[in-house]
Amino acid sequence: MTLSPQDAASALRDIETAQARSATLHGYARSSPHLLLWGVLWVIAYGLNDLYPTYGRAIWAAIVPIGLIGGFVMLHQAGLGAGWRYGGVAATLFGFFYALFAIMGPASGRQVGAVIPLALATAYVLAGIWRGPRFVITGLVIAALTLAGFFFLEVHFFLWMAGVGGVSLILAGLWLKQV
Amino acid sequence: MGRGDEIIHQQTRLQIMATLNALPNGQAIEFTRLKAIVQATDGNLGAHIGTLENAGYIGVKKDFVGKRPRTRISLTRSGRNAFVRHVDFLRGILDEHAAPDHPAENA
Numbered sequence: 001m002t003l004s005p006q007d008a009a010s011a012l013r014d015i016e017t018a019q020a021r022s023a024t025l026h027g028y029a030r031s032s033p034h035l036l037l038w039g040v041l042w043v044i045a046y047g048l049n050d051l052y053p054t055y056g057r058a059i060w061a062a063i064v065p066i067g068l069i070g071g072f073v074m075l076h077q078a079g080l081g082a083g084w085r086y087g088g089v090a091a092t093l094f095g096f097f098y099a100l101f102a103i104m105g106p107a108s109g110r111q112v113g114a115v116i117p118l119a120l121a122t123a124y125v126l127a128g129i130w131r132g133p134r135f136v137i138t139g140l141v142i143a144a145l146t147l148a149g150f151f152f153l154e155v156h157f158f159l160w161m162a163g164v165g166g167v168s169l170i171l172a173g174l175w176l177k178q179v
Numbered sequence: 180m181g182r183g184d185e186i187i188h189q190q191t192r193l194q195i196m197a198t199l200n201a202l203p204n205g206q207a208i209e210f211t212r213l214k215a216i217v218q219a220t221d222g223n224l225g226a227h228i229g230t231l232e233n234a235g236y237i238g239v240k241k242d243f244v245g246k247r248p249r250t251r252i253s254l255t256r257s258g259r260n261a262f263v264r265h266v267d268f269l270r271g272i273l274d275e276h277a278a279p280d281h282p283a284e285n286a
Contacts, residue, residue: 001183001268008272011193015266018197021216026202029212179215 024132025179032176033074035138039169041067042117046162049113053158056109110157114150117165118143138172184265186234191219191227196262199237199254207240207253228252236261 003011045063049056068090075086097116101107107115121143128135145168149160187196194217202208214224231237236258240251254262 001185001188003183003188003269003272005272005276008269011188011190012266012269012273014190014193015197015269018194018216019201022198022201022208025212025216026206026208179212 027131028134028176030078031135032173034071035169035173035176037070037074037173038067039166039171039173042166042169043162044166046113046158046166049109050156050158050162053109056113110150113158113161114146117146117161121146134172134176138169138176141168141172181264181268181271183268184261186230186236187261187265189227191217191223192231195224195227195231195252196236196254196258196265199252200259200262202254205253207238207251210250210252213252231258234258234261 041063045059048059052059068086072083072086075083097119100115101112121139124135124139124142126139128137128139142165145164146161149157149164153160187193195213198213198216199208210224210228214221217224219227228237228239232239236255238253238255240253242249242251
């Protein structure tokens with residue numbers, strides 16, 4: 001097989017483009033079920049938090065493990081074998097937020113309910129800079145909605161986060177699933 | 180420098196192989212997703228998949244999700260090796276051309 005250097009360079013460019021697109025779409029597809037799961041859990045947890053504000057801690061203490069176990073099961077089913085990384089990410093986030101609120105506290109439920117999604121939205125934007133624009137857009141939308149709810153809604157901020165934040169995560173999950 | 184792979188080098192098949200090679204080991208891609216990445220028609224993509232499957236470079240699995248038929252394609256070990264060899268061949272051409280004394284031209 002004889003090829004000119006121009007043909008070889010052109011083929012290598014095609015390969016690079018296809019590999020980059022494949023890796024980005026694969027990353028989207030892999031993240032999609034996690035966003036769907038957490039979207040549903042946000043709707044439930046923030047919704048209950050709005051109805052029973054004094055039980056906020058208990059509600060989240062029950063919901064977060066469900067999300068973590070669900071995420072772990074999804075990784076396992078996908079055959080990705082990255083369970084220890086998932087556990088590591090969860091432990092790091094838990095440690096970070098625990099330290100953050102220990103330093104900055106005492107924080108109201110409303111503040112905690114805004115800071116955590118804001119930090120996660122930031123993580124999406126940062127990940128998206130490397131892994132694809134859809135993550136950036138998802139992060140920006142979640143951040144904007146969280147800030148809007150926090151600063152403009154004196155009451156029913158949790159209801160806002162359930163309806164708008166949770167549903168946005170679900171929509172983002174469906175969007176990531178698309179080719 | 181090795182020899183190029185005529186089966187892989189065709190543009191659509193090269194894109195298919197590159198797409199599959201970017202997936203983690205053992206992971207498959209759905210036909211519809213692959214079609215969007217390589218921007219081919221159903222018939223065209225199906226024909227190229229058949230060629231690569233006959234060469235033993237890819238595996239094709241068909242099943243149902245509910246009532247919806249699903250076709251999933253993955254790279255075989257021999258396909259991954261062949262793709263790596265072909266990429267090495269392409270890089271070799273560029274390296275040879277970039278070498279100061281162009282040994283291929285002087286041979």
